[in-house]
Amino acid sequence: xxxxxxxxxxxxxxxxxxxxxRCKPISGHNSLFWYRQxxxxxxxxxxxxxxxxxxxxxxxxxxxxxxxxxxxxFSTLKIQPSEPRDSAVYFCAxxxxxxxxxxxxxxxxxxxxxx
Amino acid sequence: xxxxxEDPQALSxxxxxxxxxxxxYKTSINNLQxxxxxxxxxxxxxxxxxSNEREKHSGRLRVTLDTSKKSSSLLITASRAADTASYFxxxxxxxxxxxxxxxxxxxxxxx
Numbered sequence: 001x002x003x004x005x006x007x008x009x010x011x012x013x014x015x016x017x018x019x020x021x022r023c024k025p026i027s028g029h030n031s032l033f034w035y036r037q038x039x040x041x042x043x044x045x046x047x048x049x050x051x052x053x054x055x056x057x058x059x060x061x062x063x064x065x066x067x068x069x070x071x072x073x074f075s076t077l078k079i080q081p082s083e084p085r086d087s088a089v090y091f092c093a094x095x096x097x098x099x100x101x102x103x104x105x106x107x108x109x110x111x112x113x114x115x
Numbered sequence: 116x117x118x119x120x121e122d123p124q125a126l127s128x129x130x131x132x133x134x135x136x137x138x139x140y141k142t143s144i145n146n147l148q149x150x151x152x153x154x155x156x157x158x159x160x161x162x163x164x165x166s167n168e169r170e171k172h173s174g175r176l177r178v179t180l181d182t183s184k185k186s187s188s189l190l191i192t193a194s195r196a197a198d199t200a201s202y203f204x205x206x207x208x209x210x211x212x213x214x215x216x217x218x219x220x221x222x223x224x225x226x
Binding site: 043045055104107 | 148203217218
């Protein structure tokens with residue numbers, strides 16, 4: 001298996017622009033997680049899905065952030081409008097079992113820079 | 116507040132030495148996991164220890180869990196340069212379905 005796939009790997013944009021990050025989880029995995037990592041705040045869970053349904057979005061910082069999972073093999077995290085403080089590395093992870101905190105498999109991340 | 120916190124924040128040792136990292140947490144857990152992150156990469160799962168287990172081994176890794184003290188340790192024996200990375204513990208709260216990661220220990224192995 002190719003593992004969790006994220007695109008793009010790097011994104012540089014200007015403040016106010018819309019940013020869309022993409023994730024393809026491991027085939028057969030039922031849970032998908034979006035994290036944000038910064039030096040100041042560490043690794044933060046933004047939102048997670050079980051069987052394509054959003055379960056907990058309490059970590060989404062503001063209404064500017066939204067996430068979707070239209071099917072089992074694709075998810076997006078959108079920031080609109082983007083701000084410099086959104087600069088971070090965004091990770092997507094997937095796990096097999098939605099009923100417990102199973103091992104999570106992380107993608108390589110998207111490094112976002114908002115100027 | 117964070118569920119898991121690692122100690123020390125940074126550790127630098129010579130190749131061949133053992134490295135020990137600690138993790139403390141606040142509430143009851145189902146399991147505790149350790150992950151490694153190489154610079155510029157995603158996290159990689161190392162080992163999972165359940166709340167009813169006290170020790171677990173995987174290759175050069177040894178993890179202990181003391182639920183009475185709400186703490187865990189990760190021991191890497193005979194360290195190698197390739198072990199240079201950040202190490203994170205992740206805990207779940209009983210009844211919750213998500214992991215909370217600590218800030219990590221940055222381990223440097225000097226040749």
